[in-house]
Ligand SMILES: Nc1ncnc2c1ncn2[C@@H]1O[C@H](COP(=O)(O)OP(=O)(O)O)[C@@H](O)[C@H]1O
């Protein structure tokens with residue numbers, strides 16, 4: 045019995061808790077991608093860099109707050125800086141839209157052109173970030189590190205294995221739940237939110253109903269900037285802030301959005317968790333879990349790891365290919381990606 | 382001159398002209414029907430009158446005012462409603478939300494108008510929480526017409542409102558359209574089912590290759606031997 049519990053604790057500690065946190069971060073990222081796709085009708089390759097830029101702005105404001113001696117008790121100061129970071133990211137997105145995307149909307153450019161344009165935007169953001177804060181790795185997490193320490197868990201339960209929950213993991217899940225709740229309330233209950241769904245559903249009919257497309261576009265960028273900054277900051281808090289990891293996050297984020305069904309917010313969330321848990325379960329070494337569950341004679345001598353963590357990016361890619369082959373509309377989508 | 386009139390409309394989709402000096406018009410409380418073979422330019426004419434295409438020549442007049450330069454949204458504000466031939470509902474949104482979106486330009490209370498639409502199409506009240514994309518063809522058309530009525534338009538333009546519905550549902554829809562016209566709304570409608578449509582029409586236009594071929598009262602067109610032979614199947 046304790047063997048079973050110990051095995052479960054290992055799984056909770058190394059898969060479930062990190063998976064929930066990482067899944068929340070991916071879901072928030074995928075929501076931004078899916079919103080831009082649904083409303084503006086293009087795959088925004090620059091979304092990873094938008095996350096990086098939002099996280100950078102938040103980091104700058106965090107430093108400012110820290111230098112003024114303002115903290116957030118046990119929680120990371122970055123949470124206090126978040127609204128300012130979001131504001132700055134909104135300005136960046138709107139400026140980009142005015143300077144770049146607005147033109148392609150007027151000439152009714154094809155989706156392929158938009159993708160190339162967003163690649164260009166990605167490089168510009170990328171350069172901007174390196175220019176401002178440089179490429180190095182930074183830890184911006186402060187406050188209390190753990191809400192549950194492995195040792196405390198062991199002492200409390202008497203088990204061999206510990207379960208640790210980092211503050212940043214709990215904050216990731218909490219913020220994601222809050223943000224998603226707000227987003228769904230906005231999309232389903234408010235007039236403006238409904239007009240966004242209407243525009244995404246049927247652009248021509250939305251125009252015939254008197255919905256102003258420029259306003260819908262504006263609101264979409266504001267929400268996208270907020271989601272990207274939140275996702276980027278949470279990821280940066282949980283791991284560390286390193287500008288170029290956000291470009292690597294692009295694949296799992298797009299995979300999440302596509303698995304869920306491009307353009308479907310619910311799908312983006314589901315997709316985020318599917319990708320996060322797949323990555324973790326496939327790259328996890330089950331040796332210790334099996335050692336608890338199997339009789340000693342059968343205990344594995346190898347790591348029992350399906351795939352080395354170095355290849356975790358391949359998991360997103362494989363899932364992406366499988367979904368596109370079997371159900372191109374994704375789990376919840378109507379449109380093919 | 383009619384209340385709404387597209388005069389000598391000449392336009393196309395960027396290439397060759399599709400419409401050639403085509404003229405259509407309708408008055409309040411009246412049903413005007415546009416018929417003609419496939420590809421004649423009926424839908425194009427509707428789009429032109431709603432400002433979705435640029436007129437190369439001609440103009441659109443509403444109540445004596447030239448509205449040719451107005452965007453479709455502005456025409457909605459001026460009392461025009463349009464039910465396009467295809468994709469005329471928000472499939473991912475509920476029936477109720479479709480109606481709400483129809484009334485998007487209104488800032489006053491829309492509950493009474495929604496009641497009127499439900500009164501006209503009782504099935505929509507039953508299905509109001511259901512996504513429009515899950516409804517049958519006939520019910521979808523009712524949503525589409527209902528959505529356009531939500532702005533309380535003075536003119537309702539319908540492009541093949543009975544496309545793909547059964548004959549019984551078609552008769553139903555025609556009855557509802559007559560009811561709408563009785564409230565004083567001008568109805569300009571394109572129809573595939575030319576005979577049935579001309580039967581309820583005050584005025585009929587026959588378009589052929591983007592040109593007005595015939596224009597008369599519905600009854601006169603039904604009685605016209607040439608029109609019967611060429612367009613109404615004898
Ligand atoms: N979006 C479009 N772009 C280019 N040509 C079009 C478009 N829509 C219709 N056409 C052409 O315009 C002509 C008239 O079409 P339409 O107005 O839809 O006819 P109808 O409604 O009478 O069947 C056809 O030759 C059709 O191919």
Ligand SMILES: [Mg+2]
Nearest residue numbers: 423424425466
């Ligand atoms: Mg047509």
